[in-house]
Amino acid sequence: MIRTHVAEIAVEEAAEHAEGPLWDTRRRSLLWVDQYRGLVREARLVDGRLQQATTTDVGGAVGAVVPRAAGGWIVAAGTGIEILDEDGTRHPIVDDVSPDDGVRRRWNDGKVDPLGRFWIGTMAYDKTPGAGSLYLLDHGRITTALDGVTISNGLAWNRAGDVLWYIDTPTGQVARFLVHGDVIERENQIVTINPAHGNPDGMTIDAEGCLWVALWGGSAVHRYSPDGELLERIEVAARQVSSCCFGGDDLGTLFITTSAEDYGPADRVNDPHAGKIFAVRPGVIGFPADEYTS
Numbered sequence: 001m002i003r004t005h006v007a008e009i010a011v012e013e014a015a016e017h018a019e020g021p022l023w024d025t026r027r028r029s030l031l032w033v034d035q036y037r038g039l040v041r042e043a044r045l046v047d048g049r050l051q052q053a054t055t056t057d058v059g060g061a062v063g064a065v066v067p068r069a070a071g072g073w074i075v076a077a078g079t080g081i082e083i084l085d086e087d088g089t090r091h092p093i094v095d096d097v098s099p100d101d102g103v104r105r106r107w108n109d110g111k112v113d114p115l116g117r118f119w120i121g122t123m124a125y126d127k128t129p130g131a132g133s134l135y136l137l138d139h140g141r142i143t144t145a146l147d148g149v150t151i152s153n154g155l156a157w158n159r160a161g162d163v164l165w166y167i168d169t170p171t172g173q174v175a176r177f178l179v180h181g182d183v184i185e186r187e188n189q190i191v192t193i194n195p196a197h198g199n200p201d202g203m204t205i206d207a208e209g210c211l212w213v214a215l216w217g218g219s220a221v222h223r224y225s226p227d228g229e230l231l232e233r234i235e236v237a238a239r240q241v242s243s244c245c246f247g248g249d250d251l252g253t254l255f256i257t258t259s260a261e262d263y264g265p266a267d268r269v270n271d272p273h274a275g276k277i278f279a280v281r282p283g284v285i286g287f288p289a290d291e292y293t294s
């Protein structure tokens with residue numbers, strides 16, 4: 001029988017399109033991006049509750065923020081990748097990597113693997129099929145890991161960093177890859193999402209090796225075993241669920257981002273909590289966010 005939990009609102013102030021949640025253990029805070037507004041937002045844990053702390057404008061649509069071992073964070077924003085210091089100062093690392101083919105692209109989802117490398121995907125603004133890629137940033141050098149994706153989304157690894165779980169949303173699947181250095185090899189093993197449950201978006205992994213998948217259009221996060229069995233469901237009072245991460249002092253809280261992307265006035269009335277941050281304690285823990293080694 002599938003276990004069901006109900007998430008509660010953790011941050012009331014709504015984003016337009018909240019994505020890429022990150023628990024920063026150094027600051028005891030949750031960071032996430034408000035993608036199209038170009039904002040990196042932070043809420044700190046105070047007396048057991050999240051309180052809005054900082055908002056940093058990075059000057060262009062932002063796909064992801066990840067911790068940097070040397071301090072601060074790495075952000076994929078605008079057309080490049082930058083270091084973001086805690087005081088808001090930005091230092092470019094990589095300029096635009098998009099092909100010069102007339103397709104307008106943006107960064108989407110990204111994370112650091114257990115080896116300290118930053119993986120970040122792209123997609124076309126108009127969702128042109130196959131126009132996106134998955135890139136790997138390692139000690140300032142960027143390479144292409146995978147081409148021909150449409151909406152590059154969730155990423156998760158085993159602790160050795162040699163198995164990657166990856167979501168290209170329109171496939172409706174979580175694909176499993178073997179990682180050989182900067183080359184990935186797709187295996188046949190996949191998790192297939194029932195279309196009636198929504199579209200797979202962001203993702204995290206727990207300490208038991210199970211995958212937590214945010215379901216865009218599905219008002220939920222699902223927990224799957226590595227072989228694809230649906231184990232648990234988190235109900236979220238917002239339709240467009242974009243991503244999730246484990247956090248809190250014991251890494252036992254699942255934080256969930258949601259979105260009001262493309263909403264008109266009627267949509268906002270019908271989905272009043274869209275864009276807010278939710279949280280639930282599902283009874284398992286995750287791992288600390290891996291840090292980029294520059």
